[in-house]
Amino acid sequence: MIATLSHLKPYIDRTNLQAITVKVGLTVTLDVNIIGEPPPKVTWTFKEKELVSDDTIRIDNIDYNTKFFILKTKRAHTGKYVIKAKNEVGEDTAEVEITVLGKPSKPKGPLEVADINKHGCKLKWNKPEDDGGSPVEYYEIEKLDPLTGQWIPCGRSTEPEATITGLQEGKPYKFRVKAVNREGESDDLEADKSIIAKNPFDEPGKPGRPELKNWDKDFVDLEWTPPKDDGGAPIEKYIVQMRDKEGRQWVDVAKVPGDRTVAKVTDGIQEGHEYEFRIVAVNKAGPGEPSDTSKSVVAKPRFLAPHIDRKNLQKKVMRLGQMLRLEADIKGEPPPVVTWKLKDAVLKSMDRLKIENEDYHTMFILNKLQRSDTGTYTVIAKNDSGTDQVDVELQVLSKPSKPKGPLDVSDVTAEGCKLKWNKPDDDGGEPVDHYVIERMDVDTGRWVPCGTSKTPEADVSGLNEGKDYQFRVKAVNSEGESEPLETSIPTTAKNPYSEPDAPGKPDLKDWSKNHADLKWKAPKKDGGAPIEKYIIEKKDQYGKWQKAVEVPGNKTEARVPDLVEGQKYQFRVKAVNKGGQSKPSEPSDTLIAKDRYAAPKIDRTNLKDITIKAGNVIRLDVKVTGEPPPSKTWFLNKAKQESGNVLTIEVEEYKTKFVISSATRAHCGTLTLKAENSSGKDEASIEILVLDKPSKPEGPLKVSDVHKEGCTLKWNPPADDGGAPLDHYVVEKMDTETGRWIPVARTKEPNMVVENLVPGQEYKFRVAAVNAEGESEPLETEHGIVAKNPFDEPGAPGRPEATDWDKDHVDLRWTPPLKDGGSPITGYVIEKREKGAPKWIKACETGPDCKGRVDNLDEGVEYEFRVKAINAAGPGEPSDASKPIIAKSRRLAPKIDRRNLRDITVRENEAFHFDVKIIGEPPPDVTWVINNKSIQQTTHRRIQNVPYNSKFFNDKPERKDSGTYKITAVNQHGSDTAEVEVTVI
Secondary structure (H helix, E strand, C coil), X not given: CCCCCCCEEEEECCXXXXXXXXXXXXXXXXXXXXEEECCCEEEXXXXXXXXXCCCCEXXXXXXXXXXXXXXXXXXXXXXXXXXXXXXXXCEEEEEEEEEEECCCCCCEEXXXXXXXXXXXXXXXXXXXXXCCCCCCCEEEEEEECCCCCCEEEEEEECCCEEEECCCCCCCEECEEEXXXXXXXXXXXXXXXXXXXXXXCCXXXXXXXXXXXXXXXXXCEEEECCCCCCCCCCCCCEEEEEXXXXXXXXXXXXXXXXXXXXXXXXCCCCCCCCXXXXXXXXXXXXXXXXXXXXXXXXXCCCCCEEEEECCCCCCCEEEECCXXXXXXXXXXXXXXXXXXXXXXXXXXXXXXXXEEEEECCEEEEEECCCCHHHCEEEEEEEEECCEEEEEEEEEEEECCCXXXXXXXXXXXXXXXXEEEEEECCCCCCCCCCCEXXXXXXXXXXXXXXXXXXXXXXXXXXXXXXXXXXXXXXXXXXXXXXXXXXXXXCCCEECCCCCCCCXXXXXXXXXXXXXXXXXXXXXXXXXXCCCCCCEEEEEEEECCXXXXXXXXXXXXXXXXXXXXXXXXXXXXXXXXXXXXXXXXXXXXXXXXXXXXXXXXXXXXXXXXXXXXXXXXXXXXXXXXXXXXXXXXXXXXXXXXXXXCCCCCEEEEXXXXXXXXXXXXXCHHHCEXXXXXXXXXXXXXXXXXXXXXXXXXXXXXXXXXXXXXXXXXXXXXXXCCCCCCCCCCCEEEEEEEECCCCEEEEEEEECCCEEEXXXXXXXXXXXXXXXXXECCXXXXXXXXXXXEXXXXXXXXXXXXXXXXXXXXXXXXXXXXXXXXXXXXCCCCCEEEEEEEECCCCCCEEEEEECCCCEEEECCCXXXXXXXXXXXXXXXXXXXXXXXXXXXXXXXXCCEEEEECHHHCCCEEEXXXXXXXXXXXXXXXXXXXXXXXECCEECCCCCCEEEEEECCEEEEEECCCCHHHCEEEEEEEEECCEEEEEEEEEEEC
């Protein structure tokens, strides 16, 4: 006996009470479970009215379950359905929303036709009262073709109105419209009567001839009179048409409202073109006849102040004798009067000048230009609207006039003299580039060049002492040479003085590596003329005397620069006056070019940072300058260095050597050289990096997480990386039975998970650090470990059961294993195989919950499943195999295969049968009816129903067996119906 509650308040299972949307004509099925004690009474209501079974609705109530069917849904079935379960303990109520989608009802009338004209009209109607449960997407409009009598589409609209075009004038038309949603088209709403496509009025007559009221280069103003006949409808607008007189085509250029008879035309107007115009009136019937053509007009200003085109009136630079030609276009209305002026004097054609003026153009020609023609010419254009003028600057180029005198001669010597003159009064229009100076020996009478000058003065040299000379000078510009300006009397070449005596021997006052400071005494005699300068010469021990520097004559000391350090030099001095150079002084004492006092300076050429491998030689050879020679000391990481086992230090006056014969990591750091003398100090440093293998990793080498196949190692990086970054660590293991070390793996980090150990074996481990220089000494574990688990694999889970399935997946559940092996269950592995197959295949892994879904199954295939539990030791034993499960849909509305349901005709007593496949889950219930009546089975008329198949047999048909045979398949997810006609003759 099963113990149950005798009193339990009703509860409706709402699992299957989800909102449903179906199309008209389909079946709705609801299967609802209900709990409660005693079994509750169930009622269904719709729109507050209790429902009972009828032709379209069927309600099947049994204890703890109710089934609700709507066999052929209609739009009226849309709404909220309420299910109530009630017993003596209480009641429960649930709702389900059912939406039945169908075509919309036809649009609501009337279908109004308005604004009829010869080519179209406007239609208007109302939206349908029922949109079929889906929004109306558009309305389809059709017209009755008067020629064919057929309804043809003439438009679509998303709103309940439309403008129809494309009608033929004078033809009768009728219209209809239907609403369209996703489910299809509604019935048609048809207009009550036909219409005739015609206008209610005619086109207007032609307007008056347009008159030209005003114009310019870019517009024309027109005026006209309205047409005498407006065609029975107001003039809506006027169209202004224009054509270029050189062309033939009329084009629309403006539109004006019907209440105006003036227009300004700007579009398409091109300056200088001649145009004609006409006007077209437009009313509702369309455009009328064009007006008569206007007079032609040229697009140009009617009143325009003068404007002279300056393109050819720029500044002119001409040469003597050339012809000047100036031309200019002139705008203005009326055509301006043109006048040419020079310095306020009006010019007219005469002799070399020709002026030609015509409408909108002027030409000015001046032949055989002269320098006197240079000036500013003005052209003036004037009319009633204003004045314009342009200045044109003319410059006529020629040779300059001769330089302006007198030509003065001064500072005469035996070899030369100075000349001075004034600039020419006229430079010829081009700047004087230079002057050409010539001389004439009075004895020969021949002029020869003796120099050029940019300024009106010159120094003449190359004269012969005692000779008499005449001089002349000519100005030169880009056009040529002027006439010459000559001296009035000859000049004799002779000196008024002689050379000075030699200066005193120069003394060395100071010096450095690149210069020497000298001092000397002036000559005892200056030769009758002031000392102008001193020339200091130098000579190295292998060279010749050469000029070094010059100083003014009022100084008796000088600095000689640009000496070469370490070279030996002597110096001497020459005095110079107008008479020439003196003899050289006695040479100075010999000087070595070097600093007299110099702070130390370390030559850093060989002092570069060093990176070297251990055991190699470090050699530094460094020059150190300074006066007096500085001391030199080496420091490594601030510690003073002296020669020893591997270190050798050598010190000379101006250099030092530092040699390490075998470098070690102890030599890494900052190496500093310090130099010092009475004039200062200097120091220079470099970095030394000695590369070597790393030291061994820092201990301890820890072993953790030991199990039968592996463990985890951890250690610390080495204290010294050898100067190069660690590349990796090498880990090795030793089986204590063999005593042989073998590699395990490499790792970048100071830890590693070791795998593939042999269960039960004892192992030791060691690790070495590796950089680019090699491998360190190894760090070894202090004692060995045995490869074994701290726990075991779990036992077998319970046999899996299917809780849900579909054509491509199965949901399973199972019970956990009785033994977890000492470690928590972390997940499960589900395996599958086709029924009868020997091999199990991994299907998926799940978490620790005892359930899982297997996806990617092949529809129709029968599968078995088993489960393995997983803990830290790995997967355990598999469970027993599940019952075989076919991958198929669990919830599927019925679908009848109609391929064997074809209409047939048979004779009486000629056996026939139908063999029909049916899909659906769970397997549908199948019924057959003939002409909507149940079939009574007999010995010769029978029905065989098995899951997914139904057979109907009639071994001896009679005439009364003719009719419509209907097969219906129903399950909790829906229904399907098919029909076939049978005729018995």
